[in-house]
Amino acid sequence: MNSDERRTRKRDRTPKTYTRLTHPLVRDSRDEPFRRASWEEALNRAAEGLARNRDAFGMFSCARATNEMNYVAQKFARVVMGTNNVDSCNRTCHAPSVAGLSAAFGSGGGTSSYEEIEHTDVIVMWGSNARFAHPIFFQHVLKGIRNGARMYAVDPRRTSTAEWAESWLGLNVGTDIPMAHAIGREIIHAGLANEAFIERATSGFEEYKALVEPWTLSLAEKVTGVPAAAIRELAHAYARAERAQLCWTLGITEHHNGTDNVRALINLSLLTGHVGRYGSGLQPLRGQNNVQGGGDMGAIPNRLPGFQDILDPDTRLKFESAWDTVIQPHYGLNLTEMFEAMEESSLKAVYCIGENPAQSEADSEQAVRRMRQLDFLVVQDIFLTKTARLADVVLPATAGWAETDGTTTNSERRVQRVRRAVTPPGEAREDIDIICELAARLGHDWKYADAEAVWNELRSVSPDHYGMTYERLAEHQGIQWPCPSTEQLEPTYLHGRLWAKDPAERGVPAPFGIVQHDPPVDLTDEEYPIRLTTGRRLDSYNTGVQSGSFASPLRRGEFVELCPEDAERFGVVVGEEVQVTSRRGSVVAPVWVDTALRPGLAFMTMHFPDEVDTNQLTIEANCPIAGTAEFKASAIRIEKLPVATIVR
Amino acid sequence: MTVVPLGIPRRLLEFTIDGEPVRGAEGSTILDACRAAGKDIPTLCEGDTLRPKNACRVCVVEVEGSRTLVPACSRKAEPGMEVRTDTERARHSRKIVLELLASSVDLSTTPQVAGWIKEYEAKPDRFGPDAARLNEEPKVDNELYVRDYDKCILCYKCVDACGDQWQNSFAISVAGRGFDARIAVEHDAPLTDSACVYCGNCIEVCPTGALSFKSEFDMRAAGTWDESAQTETTTVCAYCGVGCNLTLHVQDNEIVKVTSPHDNPVTHGNLCIKGRFGYQHVQNRD
Numbered sequence: 001m002n003s004d005e006r007r008t009r010k011r012d013r014t015p016k017t018y019t020r021l022t023h024p025l026v027r028d029s030r031d032e033p034f035r036r037a038s039w040e041e042a043l044n045r046a047a048e049g050l051a052r053n054r055d056a057f058g059m060f061s062c063a064r065a066t067n068e069m070n071y072v073a074q075k076f077a078r079v080v081m082g083t084n085n086v087d088s089c090n091r092t093c094h095a096p097s098v099a100g101l102s103a104a105f106g107s108g109g110g111t112s113s114y115e116e117i118e119h120t121d122v123i124v125m126w127g128s129n130a131r132f133a134h135p136i137f138f139q140h141v142l143k144g145i146r147n148g149a150r151m152y153a154v155d156p157r158r159t160s161t162a163e164w165a166e167s168w169l170g171l172n173v174g175t176d177i178p179m180a181h182a183i184g185r186e187i188i189h190a191g192l193a194n195e196a197f198i199e200r201a202t203s204g205f206e207e208y209k210a211l212v213e214p215w216t217l218s219l220a221e222k223v224t225g226v227p228a229a230a231i232r233e234l235a236h237a238y239a240r241a242e243r244a245q246l247c248w249t250l251g252i253t254e255h256h257n258g259t260d261n262v263r264a265l266i267n268l269s270l271l272t273g274h275v276g277r278y279g280s281g282l283q284p285l286r287g288q289n290n291v292q293g294g295g296d297m298g299a300i301p302n303r304l305p306g307f308q309d310i311l312d313p314d315t316r317l318k319f320e321s322a323w324d325t326v327i328q329p330h331y332g333l334n335l336t337e338m339f340e341a342m343e344e345s346s347l348k349a350v351y352c353i354g355e356n357p358a359q360s361e362a363d364s365e366q367a368v369r370r371m372r373q374l375d376f377l378v379v380q381d382i383f384l385t386k387t388a389r390l391a392d393v394v395l396p397a398t399a400g401w402a403e404t405d406g407t408t409t410n411s412e413r414r415v416q417r418v419r420r421a422v423t424p425p426g427e428a429r430e431d432i433d434i435i436c437e438l439a440a441r442l443g444h445d446w447k448y449a450d451a452e453a454v455w456n457e458l459r460s461v462s463p464d465h466y467g468m469t470y471e472r473l474a475e476h477q478g479i480q481w482p483c484p485s486t487e488q489l490e491p492t493y494l495h496g497r498l499w500a501k502d503p504a505e506r507g508v509p510a511p512f513g514i515v516q517h518d519p520p521v522d523l524t525d526e527e528y529p530i531r532l533t534t535g536r537r538l539d540s541y542n543t544g545v546q547s548g549s550f551a552s553p554l555r556r557g558e559f560v561e562l563c564p565e566d567a568e569r570f571g572v573v574v575g576e577e578v579q580v581t582s583r584r585g586s587v588v589a590p591v592w593v594d595t596a597l598r599p600g601l602a603f604m605t606m607h608f609p610d611e612v613d614t615n616q617l618t619i620e621a622n623c624p625i626a627g628t629a630e631f632k633a634s635a636i637r638i639e640k641l642p643v644a645t646i647v648r
Numbered sequence: 649m650t651v652v653p654l655g656i657p658r659r660l661l662e663f664t665i666d667g668e669p670v671r672g673a674e675g676s677t678i679l680d681a682c683r684a685a686g687k688d689i690p691t692l693c694e695g696d697t698l699r700p701k702n703a704c705r706v707c708v709v710e711v712e713g714s715r716t717l718v719p720a721c722s723r724k725a726e727p728g729m730e731v732r733t734d735t736e737r738a739r740h741s742r743k744i745v746l747e748l749l750a751s752s753v754d755l756s757t758t759p760q761v762a763g764w765i766k767e768y769e770a771k772p773d774r775f776g777p778d779a780a781r782l783n784e785e786p787k788v789d790n791e792l793y794v795r796d797y798d799k800c801i802l803c804y805k806c807v808d809a810c811g812d813q814w815q816n817s818f819a820i821s822v823a824g825r826g827f828d829a830r831i832a833v834e835h836d837a838p839l840t841d842s843a844c845v846y847c848g849n850c851i852e853v854c855p856t857g858a859l860s861f862k863s864e865f866d867m868r869a870a871g872t873w874d875e876s877a878q879t880e881t882t883t884v885c886a887y888c889g890v891g892c893n894l895t896l897h898v899q900d901n902e903i904v905k906v907t908s909p910h911d912n913p914v915t916h917g918n919l920c921i922k923g924r925f926g927y928q929h930v931q932n933r934d
Contacts, residue, residue, distance in 0.1 A: 019932045064886060114890075114914065135847065135920035137890045142816050164816075286889025382930070399930040401886035402896060402903070408884050410891025410914065421881035421896040422903060425933035477893070477912055538845060539921045541887050549928040551791030552921060553840050 017549045018383035021396035022426025025384075030372070034394065039427065043434075046351075046393045047441035049376030050081065053349030056375075058338040059086040061299035062354030062431075063291040066406030066418055068454040069431040070290070070297035071305055072446075073353060076435050077332075079325045080442050084301050084310060084332025085347070089355050090291040091335035095626035096253040097284035098295055100262025104270070104510045105495050108295060108307060112245060112281025113412045113480065113492040118143040120279040122241035123151040124234070126265060127176065127251020127632075129159040132538040134249070134285045137411070141247075152234050154179065155251060156533060157603060158596040167233060170598065171224040173531050173633045174520035176252060180264035181517070182220030183235040185212040187271055192239035197273035201498035201509055208267060208512035223517070239272045243279035250287060250535070254632045256521050259625040263513025270510055276495035286411040288542075289401065293409030296465075296481070297458065301332030306462025322461050336627035339370050348375040351438075353431060354397065358387040359543040360606070362629035363584050364615040380434060383545055386609075396428040404430050406451040407473065409481070412492075415468055416478035520633035521621035524600070528582065528635035530566070532602045532617060540607035547607065558612035559592035560638065561603040567593045570638050579639045580604075585616030588641070602636065663729035672725045678709060679720040687733050690742060690764045692749075692855045693803035694721035697910050697917045698813055703803045706745045706764075709733045717741055743768040751779040754798045757857030757868075782830075786865070789838040792846050792925055794865040799858035800831055806850035806859055807831065814918050819843040820850060831858075848924040852907060852917055863904050874899060882909060885923040890914065892923050903927045 024042030025034035037045075050057060059077040061070050070088075077086035090098070098108035105111070117123060117140050130138040138161065145151055145164060153162035154169045154176075162168040171179050187193050188209060198205050217228035224231075238244050246269055252261045266275075266282060274280040286292050298305035304327070308315040316327045333341055339361070341347035350371070361367035371377060371390050379391040388394045398404050403424045409415045424430075432454060436446045448454050452470050459466050467483035482490055500506045524531055539554040541547035560580050562570075572578055572591045580587050580602075589604070589612045597603060604614045621630045659674045665685055672681040677700070682689050693704040700722030708717035712730035717738060720731075732738065746765055750772035755761045765772070772779075786796035802822075810820040819842045823832035833842035851859045867873040878899045885892040893912045897905040906924050910917035 017932060018929065019934055020930070022933070134888050134890050135845075136892050136915055136918055136923075139814060139816075139916075139918055146812065288889055289884060289886050289891065291889055399886070401883055401894075402927070402930050408891065410884075411889040412891070412914075414891055414914070416884045416891055416893065416914075417882075419881050419883045421879070421883060421898050422930065423901050477909075478891070478914075539926075541922060541926070546886065546929045547922060547926050549932055550925045552925070553790040553792065553844075553846060554921065 018385070018545055020382055020425045020428065021384055021394065022428060023396060024427070025394040027392060030390070030392070039429070042393050042395060043437050043441060046378045046395065047438055049378060049392060050349055050351065050438070051442060053375055054081060056346060056348040057081045057083055057085060058333065058341070058347050058350050060335065060350060060352040060355045060357065061086055061088040061294060062400075063088045063090050063288045063294040064354050065290065065400040065431055066404060066408055066451065067290065067293040067297050067415070067458070068406040068451045069353070069400065069404075069435075070294045070299040071454055071458050072432050072435050072448075074298040074305070075323065076351075076439055078327055079323050080439050080444050082326075082328065084328050084330070085338060086299055086332060087301055087335040087338065088294045088299050089288070089335070089357070089360060090294055090300070091627050094250075094253055094284055094286055094291055095334070095628050096258030096262050096623055097248070099259045099626040100266055100513070101282065101284070102307075103259075103263065104266045104513065106508065107494060109292065109413045109481070109494060110281070110283045110411055111275055111494040112279070112283055114140040116279045116281065116492060117141055117149075117245050117247075117283070118147060120144055120149050120241075120243040120245045122237050122244040123149050124154065124238060124244070124246045125151060125161050125165070126154040126246065126248040128247055128249035128285060129155065129157070129161045129535060130247070130249065130285060131159065131161040131164070133287070133536045135538070137285060150237060152237065154234075156598070156601055157535075166237075167230055169226045169230050169234060171226050173533050173601070174255060175224040175517070176255075176261045177257075177264045177515060177517040178215055178220050178223040179226065179231065180268060181212040181215035182217055182224075182231050183238070184208070184267055184271055185215050186217060186232055186235035187239045187268075188212070190236065190239070192236065193271050194273035197498070198271065201506060202270045202512060203509040204512040204514065207514055211514055238268065238274070241274070243277065244272070244274040245279070245281055245283055246274065247283040247285060249285045251632060253284075253626075253628055254534075254630060255628075256621040256623055256630040257515075257518045258623040258628045260513070260515035260518070263515045267512050270512055276493065276498040278491070278493055281493055284411070289410070290408040292411060292413065293407070293415070296409055301334050305458055306464050308462070319461060334627040336622050336629070339367060342370040342373055345373065350374055350377050351380070352377065352387060352391075353380045354382070354400075356385045356387045356543050356545060358385070358390060359609040359613070359615065361620070362615055362618040362631055363620040364609070364613060365585060366620060380431065382428070385545055395434055396426065397434065398424040398428050398430050400431070404451065407455065410478075413480045414478040415465070415473060415481065417470065417473050521630060522583065522619045522633060522635045524635045528637050529600065530602050530636045530638060531600055532580075532582070532604060532634040532636045533632050534604055534606060534614060534618065537605055537607060540605065542606065543609050544607045558589055558605065558608040558614070560589040561592045561594045561597060562638070563597035563599055563601065564593050564595060565599045566602070566638075567591060570640065572638070572640060577641055579641060580617060580636050581639065582617040582619070582634050582636045584619065587612050587614065587616055602638070661725050661727045663725055663727060663731065665731045666733055676725055677721060678711075678718070678723050678725055678731055679707060681725055681731075682709075682720060682733060689720050689733060690760070691721055692758070692801060693805060695805050695808075695853050698805055698808050698853060701804050701808065704745065704749070704801060706742055706749075708738055708741050710735050710738050739768060743770045746770040747772050747774065749801055751775045752781055753801050753856070754796075755856060757799060757860070758855060787838075788862070788865075790840050790846075790862075792862055793839060793848070793851065794860050794862050795839070796858050796860065797830060799856045801856055801858075802829060802831065803855060804831075805853040805855065809849045809853045814916070815845075815847055815849050817843050817845050817847070819845070846921040846925065847919060848921070849918045852919075861905050867904060878904065885919070887922040887926060892919055894919070894923055896927070902931055
């Protein structure tokens with residue numbers, strides 16, 4: 001097991017910094033080192049590698065790049081390669097939110113806007129440490145609290161978000177559905193359900209009522225570990241509020257049943273009518289600058305640009321005539337399935353743009369092994385990441401947010417302009433240019449004068465974006481979708497239709513999600529007694545490639561965080577290195593003691609994978625609907641060093 | 649169902665500024681009306697994203713019927729009010745304020761102040777070289793911020809931005825009383841031992857450069873800081889999904905400072921540590 005890669009015991013606190021790629025790199029075989037190549041040679045090699053695997057191709061698009069790049073990338077997959085196998089790292093975070101919201105409302109976006117949370121009465125932050133992970137969103141929450149809103153925090157950890165809460169509900173990891181169902185049952189039994197709304201705008205209520213009936217407050221207390229009185233208080237506060245906002249982040253989605261978790265939360269909004277009105281809504285907070293936009297642009301295996309369903313023949317026809325191509329009438333593979341297909345060798349070539357799955361995927365060692373099996377891997381990035389080091393061809397790109405023009409879409413569905421401020425280094429080229437060069441070599445001559453030309457093509461095929469010209473985006477400091485008209489703006493919230501008097505206007509009723517509790521896959525037992533959960537810190541980001549380069553006074557590297565009781569039980573102190581072992585792997589990390597944790601609960605991040613590769617511990621147990629892995633719940637044990645017996 | 653709150657309709661108030669009739673929305677300040685009318689009133693402690701603090705008194709104007717001069721930045725407009733911005737008394741008061749501040753504080757990095765000193769013929773030197781100054785070295789205790797209290801006019805904007813008006817971190821406060829009052833973190837400790845989360849939102853509002861980015865401080869010290877050679881481009885942050893707008897200040901193809909538009913609906917001029925400082929990775933070009 002990668003002993004060659006295991007780092008020496010002496011720890012270097014300065015994170016690994018990456019230098020920009022300035023020229024293309026190629027190699028003839030994976031055993032050789034890279035050599036510098038001309039663009040011509042690199043592009044030709046990439047085109048050859050892709051051409052010989054036309055029927056076994058997957059595209060990893062980039063949730064960090066612009067909408068325009070994502071549009072061109074998915075078009076490349078669908079038109080040039082003839083496949084719907086296109087996805088991005090949204091799979092590892094918020095795909096369940098999109099799946100859950102679109103199952104309930106037919107649209108995958110958060111339903112309200114940041115400003116509305118300043119004017120609401122009750123805020124529920126569920127599985128979200130927004131104070132750290134989304135600090136500027138949290139300023140809007142704080143405005144709301146200052147305006148009199150009551151905030152409830154539902155999180156296994158007593159986070160810095162929870163410090164602002166009326167009440168902290170510290171549930172056991174993976175018991176979100178029991179908690180939500182108990183809240184739902186309490187609302188029904190207390191007579192606080194919005195019956196008129198349920199009657200007019202929802203379906204499946206009777207089934208839902210029967211589903212939650214067993215989840216009494218006392219049973220929920222037993223399962224979640226949260227006192228019944230606290231659950232009851234939250235239920236009553238949420239149901240009685242004139243307006244309420246329900247926000248969640250990866251604490252809900254990064255589970256093997258993430259989509260079910262999302263559905264369980266949406267049920268509460270349907271029960272109380274807290275959706276489709278100003279100040280009442282559902283707000284999943286996106287983890288990356290353009291996770292929302294990547295999906296909107298069709299860089300997902302089941303949707304065409306504008307979040308239009310591939311299975312709809314009229315939609316396909318529209319795109320087929322616009323692109324002069326034939327679109328496969330079935331869903332493609334998502335990121336998780338593409339990795340599984342690599343295992344079976346039914347996926348043999350990958351074009352990976354700006355992603356680092358070698359470090360971001362759960363059970364990262366398995367991900368690396370699978371990518372090594374590929375016949376051909378081309379990586380397009382601004383750094384030689386760990387993923388790029390596995391490639392046959394590496395193409396140097398520009399940084400989307402500072403070196404290119406375009407747009408990105410944020411968590412409140414606001415499309416905003418990204419502008420070029422600095423000149424990219426060396427021979428680095430813009431993503432769209434590179435994709436078009438490859439398309440040309442594979443027989444498709446696309447001409448885009450600039451990003452705006454791409455955007456205007458997207459506008460012509462996506463009704464939700466039609467009204468957003470670059471000029472208007474600048475004028476309004478961003479516009480939220482849907483925006484079908486160039487003349488007017490839509491309300492800041494979605495699904496107002498659910499409140500319409502006219503049943504025709506109300507449209508399809510929103511169905512309650514009939515979802516069952518399913519505890520985390522990785523069970524704790526005597527051998528692995530500690531529940532490990534993961535998250536973000538304030539000053540760091542994802543695999544640290546981007547955030548490791550500035551001198552943050554807050555940065556202290558990776559630790560395994562334990563509660564004081566557990567630290568005492570294991571006889572370890574702050575800074576002492578311990579061995580952390582899960583059923584998949586083992587890492588050495590120093591201890592940090594955090595009073596926000598509870599006995600049996602440990603916390604780590606994935607910010608310093610070159611130092612401590614946390615994702616060697618996490619489990620690749622995936623949500624069957626959205627394909628997101630259960631990063632939030634692994635079973636581990638902590639051992640003092642040196643470990644007496646070597647465990648396999 | 650609830651609808652979008654429009655608030656109580658705001659009346660337009662009619663009053664005069666320097667004898668000319670103006671109209672302003674109910675609740676707006678004299679300063680708002682002056683700016684709308686194209687009158688240049690100097691301001692220091694006024695912050696467009698903060699509630700008025702009334703600390704510096706450099707924006708005073710005369711209002712008919714008012715015994716004292718009134719601060720334009722906080723005084724609400726009233727119907728029939730007669731405002732005079734350019735009287736001898738108002739000009740004299742601004743001149744004294746500028747003289748007192750400029751003699752006791754280093755205003756070398758305060759935008760526009762040199763022009764006002766000239767316009768009001770202020771003579772800070774008249775208090776002689778012994779005028780009370782702090783005479784402290786800038787505090788450089790971390791890689792992101794510099795605190796130079798020689799430049800601090802005690803306007804409290806940073807306290808408000810760090811406190812309940814925006815950031816709610818409460819790392820910055822006023823220590824000491826009377827002449828000893830100064831802006832400090834708890835127990836006047838180094839920033840690294842404080843509750844500071846390095847969002848830089850205090851620097852965003854500091855009017856004098858007492859709080860500055862270390863990147864700017866170092867370049868000024870080296871004599872390479874050149875605002876005339878800088879471009880400002882507004883883009884979107886590359887970290888989380890909130891979508892904060894960043895204005896990148898670029899000199900010689902290097903990002904040297906990051907701010908955010910104060911009227912932006914997402915940020916209102918505020919950022920977090922990643923948005924404000926996490927740009928170095930794009931310019932690690934060997």
